[in-house]
Amino acid sequence: MRVEQLGEGEPNFAVVGSIHGDEPCGAHAIETLLDADLSIDRPVKLIIANERALDRNVRYTETDLNRVFPGDPDADAYETRLAHELLKEIRGCTTLSLHSTQSYSRPFAIVDETGPLAETICPHLSIDVLVETGGFVKNTLVGYVDVVEVECGMQGSQQAAENAVELVQEFLGAAGVLSGPVETETSTVPIYQLQRQIPKDPESSYAVHVENFERVDAGAPYATSDETEIRAEEPFYPVLMSSQGYERQLGYAADRSGTL
Ligand SMILES: [Zn+2]
Known part of the structure; x- marks a missing residue:
């Protein structure tokens, strides 16, 4: 370190x-x-x-x-x-x-x-x-x-x-660490709250069909595992979802919970 x-x-x-x-x-x-x-x-x-x-x-x-x-x-x-x-x-x-x-x-x-x-x-x-x-x-x-x-x-x-x-x-x-005038451009930020992990079998190969932070409707196919389609049981927003990122999870399912 x-x-x-x-x-x-x-x-x-x-x-x-x-x-x-x-x-x-x-x-x-x-x-x-x-x-x-x-x-x-x-x-x-x-x-x-x-x-x-x-x-x-x-x-x-x-x-x-x-x-x-x-x-x-x-x-x-x-x-x-x-x-x-x-x-x-x-x-x-x-x-x-x-x-x-x-x-x-x-x-x-x-x-x-x-x-x-x-x-x-x-x-x-x-x-x-x-x-x-x-x-x-x-x-x-x-x-x-x-x-x-x-x-x-x-x-x-x-x-x-x-x-x-x-x-x-x-x-x-x-944080006020830098001295002198600082550009203070601010913007509105949407908030997503994690609800659950989306599990992944480390023995299978996966493809993800949805974009992170974009709503997946109930019934929509969001991924494929060894040729088998995986469909959403309920609507969710994918977060940190990718076929390669983690060994035992595809990513997370989130809810929208307002803006900052
Ligand atoms: Zn990291």
């Missing part, structure tokens, strides 16, 4: 990149920020989290870091110890954590639930939507600190790397 800081004093803000080692956009954004000669009003901590997995271009080396929070300093698995160390670094910091996906090319944000944090930060970010996990996905970072996770785009893409740089600048602007 690489921990850097811009500005003097104890930071109340942090940016975390590459919790997943095969998502280099976060590390890229942090390195870009460190190379830029920014003038800073408030200190911010910058963390490249899973360097070991990043070096190997794998999601994780022993266990998925974003499924083992709050971690354990005595655990066998490297990422479980790292989760503990990372939480120690960002406790008390309003944090932006940068990810990328295999399911959607445009940026979107993920929070535990909508509250003052999301309301303060998210309207300033160039995101299509806000996803509330509502404690639904267990042991992810959003359950343990004041964090907005952003999915910056397609994993490994140049666009995700560029989006990550832009999202970090918007976050630092909204």
Whole structure:
């Protein structure tokens, strides 16, 4: 884990990149920020989290870091110890954590639930939507600190790397970290709330026929598993849905729950 800081004093803000080692956009954004000669009003901590997995271009080396929070300093698995160390670094910091996906090319944000944090930060970010996990996905970072996770785009893409740089600048602007006049363009953001996982058999091969965040009607075929069509039993909005993203789930089914 690489921990850097811009500005003097104890930071109340942090940016975390590459919790997943095969998502280099976060590390890229942090390195870009460190190379830029920014003038800073408030200190911010910058963390490249899973360097070991990043070096190997794998999601994780022993266990998925974003499924083992709050971690354990005595655990066998490297990422479980790292989760503990990372939480120690960002406790008390309003944090932006940068990810990328295999399911959607445009940026979107993920929070535990909508509250003052999301309301303060998210309207300033160039995101299509806000996803509330509502404690639904267990042991992810959003359950343990004041964090907005952003999915910056397609994993490994140049666009995700560029989006990550832009999202970090918007976050630092909204947080008052950057000195000088900051563009404060805000926009309305639709909110989606996760309802359930859509399971996947790791032995089968899948094709997904719907777009993330676009409503799937009851009865509509949304995927194919080894030639067999899978139809929606009830209407839902797909989130983080892709044939390749996860081993045991296609993604999540969500409801629309208003706008920010
Ligand atoms: Zn990730």
